[in-house]
Amino acid sequence: MTQSSCIDVPSGTGSRATRLLGLVVVGGLVAVVLLGFFVAPQDDQQRDAVRMIFVHVPSALLTYTALIVAAVGSLMWLWKRSVWWDLVANAAVEIGVLFCALTLITGSIWGRPTWNTYWDWGDVRLVTTLILFLIMFGYLAVRAAGGDDSAVATRSAVVALIAAVNIPIVNRSVEWWFDRTLHQKSSLTDGNLENMTLFTLVVGIVVWALAFVWAMIHRFRVGWLERELRSVDLQESLIARRAEVLSGATTDPDPHTQGDDR
């Protein structure tokens, strides 16, 4: 043996790479706040309310990203029965629900100064996003309901795929039903953003994407540990039960006299 290796026993789900990534995210968020509030210019119509774009659009894009990751993970689970992919899908949906909630909340707050309303039930994008949120929430409910790990993974994979079908509907709704929405068309592709606004938006998207990666790694590891813990608990229960049965057998050779409390 020419080289000995030492395995670090971690104290948590963090590692050197995730700590570095976390620092980059924190630094990036500070930069986005400074750019968003002090460097990016006002909009002619919306004035400073336009600065909501730097939190609202990244949240929406990461909701889509999370769901695409969840859909891939779910397909891989259904195809290969790979626990790794099931945990990836679960992590992605949990984080996606968070981003979807933030999309709805920040959109609602942004809507008040620009549209004079927090919510409009006639707006197709708002309603389809809410439906997406509820389906993703349903995914978490299916997982929380418990049961056999494999059956839960299969049921939730189906829910994730149904949710993923909703992505193009949410995204294209402003084009397909342009007369039934208060939303404008894509801010990123219509070319109407000021240079500095566009730059800050892109920085915001990159920083939130890195935050998503950080959260995915940690949430995946938490999911893995939860699964391992269930397995350890099950093994310990079996060992305890076996010991109980064996000790019962040595004190009373007739197991039928033990009753139901064995």
Place this chain on the structure above:
Amino acid sequence: MTHLGYLLAGWGITIGVGVLYATRLIVRGRRLTRRVPAGRHRWMTTQDRP
């Protein structure tokens, strides 16, 4: 600056929720790491020290 209240609410909620979730993940991960035997920490160990 116009609409400062809306901006602070939107940005504050976004960053606040992000920080809370990150903290929750770290705490949950530490608790679980203590309870799960070291031999089962797959995906978490690093062999980066010679």
